[in-house]
Amino acid sequence: IVGGKETTISEVPYLVYLRQSGNFICGGSLISTRVVLSAAHCVYGSQPDDYTIHAGASRLDEDAPVVRNVAMFHTSPSYSATNFDMDVALLALQEAVFLIPGQVTTISPCRNPPEGNSYARISGWGVTRENNRQPAEQVRTAMVRVLPGAECKLSYSGYGQLSDSMLCAAVRGIRDSCSGDSGGPLVYRGQVCGIVSWGFGCARPAFPGVYTNVASGRVHDFIEQTLRRIGN
């Protein structure tokens, strides 16, 4: 997170992080006790048994109170590793994350996309400057502006097509998600409306962060159908 501030996991209790082979790689959101919503690019080409999900921890350097293995990935068959269309994945956990009140809770996928120019919360352990290499040790958060669709498209005209499965958010030049925040939530009115996906650099005035638009038809259908299929 660029331009944000430190917070604690109790303020964002649905936020988890993913490790692959022991290394921090991405964020995610608990949408039920056994399912994490994240980005397809966080798991693409990898195996579930290389991953662990860490919940209830504010810091990367502490032992998380809840660590779970991943039973299965569900990635949209429409995911494109070239243009990040449909950058959404559901991670089915081997065991439930027990809900300790006030410590770990779930968040629902968004049904209606946030209106342009509304503000939404992003959070994660990603780098605090574009050129940093190390993630933040303590979880961070920022409020960012959801851009009207036309402003989003205009920002990336010349960099290929933005699809209806994407939305843009940032405070241009000041606040943005960045490397390591991928897979984590953009939260509006208590629901997860975006998944950190991609962008050109971080907090550049001309280039907002791009998020998977959870309420868009194709993304919402994929989430609903997958949850029904795996029995949630």
Ligand code: 4AZ
């Ligand atoms: C990344 O590399 C990344 N500014 C995540 C978010 C953004 C850019 C890059 C958006 O994971």
